[in-house]
Amino acid sequence: MNRVYFVCGHAANESLLGVVSYLHEADEAGAEFTRFYMIKNGEWVGQLEFNHEIKGVSFDSEIPAWILLSKRGTVIEISSSGESFEEITDAGTGPNKLGYLNCIRRIEGTFYACGYRRQVYAYSEGTWK
Numbered sequence: 001m002n003r004v005y006f007v008c009g010h011a012a013n014e015s016l017l018g019v020v021s022y023l024h025e026a027d028e029a030g031a032e033f034t035r036f037y038m039i040k041n042g043e044w045v046g047q048l049e050f051n052h053e054i055k056g057v058s059f060d061s062e063i064p065a066w067i068l069l070s071k072r073g074t075v076i077e078i079s080s081s082g083e084s085f086e087e088i089t090d091a092g093t094g095p096n097k098l099g100y101l102n103c104i105r106r107i108e109g110t111f112y113a114c115g116y117r118r119q120v121y122a123y124s125e126g127t128w129k
Contacts, residue, residue, distance in 0.1 A: 036054065056105075101113050
């Protein structure tokens with residue numbers, strides 16, 4: 001049996017919720033793995049799994065789409081069209097990297113991602129700056 005623990009979530013509106021969880025077994029093994037649950041009107045309507053350690057979740061009501069952020073800077077968009085992946089190139093660890101990311105939010109129409117080393121990115125004109 002796979003036990004999970006919930007790490008963050010986002011209420012898109014009064015009837016739609018997205019929740020990020022990690023598997024105990026994967027976490028104990030040091031593996032980056034996330035299970036994302038979607039809840040609509042109080043019912044579990046779906047789950048997706050990613051080989052990323054997702055740290056933040058938000059919602060884009062214009063598309064509509066869930067937006068997930070991994071600690072290494074992968075941004076995942078989940079919509080009725082499917083999943084798309086984009087990278088914030090200098091996030092994560094290693095040479096020329098600025099550190100892990102921790103949170104993503106939409107503020108006045110712009111998405112922002114922030115990290116543990118005080119870095120803040122804004123999504124503008126199709127790119128993260």
